[in-house]
Amino acid sequence: MATLATPQGFSNGGNDLAAAGLTQSYLVGELETAMMDTLDPVVTGMVRLKIDMAGKGSDTLRVPYIDDVGFSRRFSSLATENASITASALTTGYSAITLGMYGLGHTVTQRQRILTQPGTTLTLPQLISMVPMSYLATLRYLACVSGATISTNIGSATAALSEDEIYTLAAAIISTSGASDKGRPLVTLHPEQLNQLRTSLRSSPAFVQNLQAYLQAAGAADGSMFMNFMGLGFDVVKTEDVVIDTGVYQGFAVSPGGLGYAVASVSGLAADMPAAAEAIYLDQYGLIIYRTVSGLDTAVNGYQGRAHLGVALGDTSVFLQRGMISVQ
């Protein structure tokens, strides 16, 4: 695989076969993309939007929670007819989201755009159309970075993930009141952790003589998401973004909303952006994409995407959180 330097020019457009003394051509219109991790953290519910921080006057926002009310606060027994009622205290706390900033850009020389055979590489508009996917990949990475800081762990730093850990998680969900009230918890695993789990299931007493049951339980379906894994009341997704630290996969499980993200809507910039930038404002992502206008004197066209987003774990008293760790 060749790397196209920046800006992508016609002279560095991938003539490696020609350099080897071979004549070559490209199959027009059959530009294929490399295999990639396509897990969408928003569609799968891995992270949920908490707040738009535009105009809030801060880059950090606290998300408050409250306890000792409603179902978690019973009436006190009154012993006498004229007993007075003592006012109850409340328990409050917060989690906090800090807004980060991320950027991505590509540049293409005008000569490359003019001379390249159409359909053999991506044009600037095509590159721009793929920016939201890169944004989602960034959001997924930040979710995994945050999930890796969960300290209550299931599993071992020296052993592969096994079905025992899956049952331990199921037990934790059952024994934690309210853990599933907002929906099925989601387990995020590294693909290799999922392989470890399948290996364990193969020798499980329940499945060793029942291939059909094993295939069903091991999530033999395609894709990156396994709904209601083994019927235990949680979903599983796999992504290579799961943090590996000290030779240990730092997978994690959270109940829905336990990982929240914040954005800052960008449409307020419209008054300041030059028309030539053809800016696209994606407020729901906190993302602005615009053409760069400064490279014209060197015959370079380009775009930049800037995203204002942050991810944070909710409080453990509001959301179930478990690390799902296993050895690399």
Place this chain on the structure above:
Amino acid sequence: MAFPDSQAPSGALSLGAPVHAPLSVQRVNAAPGASFLYSFPADGFQLLDVPKATVDGYDCPGGLYWLPQQVRIVNASGANGVRVLSEGESPAEAWRYVLQIQREKSSVVISPDLPVPSEALPSGAQPGGYLREAAVVWRGQPGSRFITPWDLCTPLPGDLPAKWTFDRSKYALWLWWLVASGQVPPVHPAFIEARKGDLRQRVAEVEARANMLPEEQRKRKVEEAKTAAEAAEKAPVAAKAARKGSK
């Protein structure tokens, strides 16, 4: 790049330049990775085999120990409280809120500048803290990958990504030393007891469920569960120790 002391949960905390890891003369073909801090939450623990050694004047008898388990706070803005800096702002400001969050959680943040005792470093590793910077190249782009001294790299020929292994033995010795020297508090026994209870229960479950397995497989599964439970029962919790020669 020193943090103000008022922000440091455990003594003075600073984040100096990481030690550059001499992985090879040329850049290693590996994905880049951000820098990080290690924080030790009160409820993080693990069971690891620690080698017999004298480290920084502390005698470690060796064997399985219950040790604290760190979390990695990655330097990625917008995650874990890492802030985006304004122009000219001190880099330490990016970490300010991170440290506050960790302090509120009663976690102990260990500075990357705290030297790792030489006995706890893999052979050939440079002296320094736990944060190392390796020069990498990934998809044609040069970059940095921040690693620990226990992350060992084997470069492969051509465009093949390098292979990484982890020296868990020396890493375990470092954790043991962190506790022995009082940098990180020992794991609270209540957490250990709960884990031991889980492992005992697992033995009973495996014995009950494995009846339908072929004899050899049944024996192996029961034996594995028993071995894990017995090891957990016998292992001591790493504790603060006396240094040789100190009164």
